[in-house]
Amino acid sequence: MNRHKRIYLSPPHMTGREQHYISQAFDSNWIAPLGPNVDAFENAIKKYANVEGALAVSSGTAAIHLALRLVGIEPGDHVFCSSFTFVASANPILYEGGIPTFIDSEPETWNMSPEALLEAFKDAAKENKLPKAVVVVHLYGQSAKMDDILAICDYYKVPVIEDAAESLGSLYKNKQSGTLGAYGVYSFNGNKIISTSGGGMLVTNDLKAIDQARFLATQARDKALHYQHSQIGHNYRMSNILAGMGIAQVEVINERVKQKREVFTRYKEAFKGMEGILFKPEAKDTVSNRWLTTMNIDPEYWAISPEELVRALEEENIEARPVWKPLHLQPLFQNNRFYKHSSECVCEKLYRTGICLPSGTSMSEEEQQRVITLLLANLDEKVTKTLVHVKGVI
Secondary structure, three states: OOOOOOEOOOOOOOOOOHHHHHHHHHHHOOOOOOOHHHHHHHHHHHHHHOOOEEEEEOOHHHHHHHHHHHOOOOOOOEEEEEOOOOHHHOHHHHHOOOEEEEEOEOOOOOOEOHHHHHHHHHHHHHOOOOOOEEEEEOHHHOOOOHHHHHHHHHHOOOOEEEEOOOOOOOEEOOEEOOOOOOEEEEEOOOOOOOOOOOOEEEEEOOHHHHHHHHHHHEOOEOOOOOOOEOOOOOEOEOOHHHHHHHHHHHOOHHHHHHHHHHHHHHHHHHOOOOOOEEEOOOOOOEEOOOOOEEEEEOOOOEOOOHHHHHHHHHOOOEOOEEOOOOHHHOHHHOOOOEEOOOOOOHHHHHHHHEEEEOOOOOOOHHHHHHHHHHHHHHHHHOEOHHHHHHOOOO
8 A cells, every 4th residue: 555645535536438528529619618518417417406407607606606696685685504614605695795694503414403593584584684595505415404494494485595515416305405495506626526627506496597597607698799788797607628527427426425425434334432433424314425524523532633633644645624614703704693503502513523534436445444544543642531531440
């Protein structure tokens, strides 16, 4: 085993078929942000996710932005958003001058807490400031409690945008992640379960909305012989070359989900029975794509922090990282409102104790064992007296 070889967190995993579709784009000279590959990629995602409409765009962030445009976000409008997520879930709210309110996680899925969401809605109703939309994130491939969230949002007649950037291939009650709300968003960034190097997809069953999104994504050019524009538009369409990569990647999505889940299972088995080591749960009636395997290190049992463990792995040329820092803790959003799940903030606790482990589908079992061995070695070195006490030794 090459101990000097870099092990990445979640690198792209190409099939070899990508070059075929890319060559077709070059051979036909369709290299612009439209063309047969774009159409085929959109159709492949529509079929896989079982939705009526799909729009390939330059990033998942662009897709979120378009969804917010479709629901009519204007300056001063409020939008409720998961706090425990990447900043791209909330930045597009700011693009339109909206005001994010952040919602805590709940322990079973680590995703938006229905209890905290309901409290936020109650306060908003009293203040006559109901949000224009709710952006719910399916973190690390695990679907949120969509029945509860949709019931609350339906009661207040507020549309839900599913940020499924990390959860393509995950299921909620046998339905594809990203297809339960008004709009769903996928990401094909280099680290996602399938990749076009950079790209995203907006999905919905509202075909008029997809047509409008397509219009906005191509600089909102009006129908005219000359270039005429009556609305603000965006340059968000996906390249026909990158879409060729996407076609080949969709062909293996089920295999990639299987591989991600196998990586997770090997980690979980390696730490089985160790007190104070927990892995992200899989909620009832859901199937997670296990995009990233995340592990929690309880400080009551172990002295090493996630940050220290990330640094220790980096010294051995292995990439890991802490889990997302909640958005309500970010300087950018220090003045925004935040609703906790309970007396203890769930997402802050997860942030203090969580680490993302190398989860690439191209990682060999031998390479994964190298990661596991180093994790165990560092945990053993840092075992605390608390653990000894709990086990009844002293």
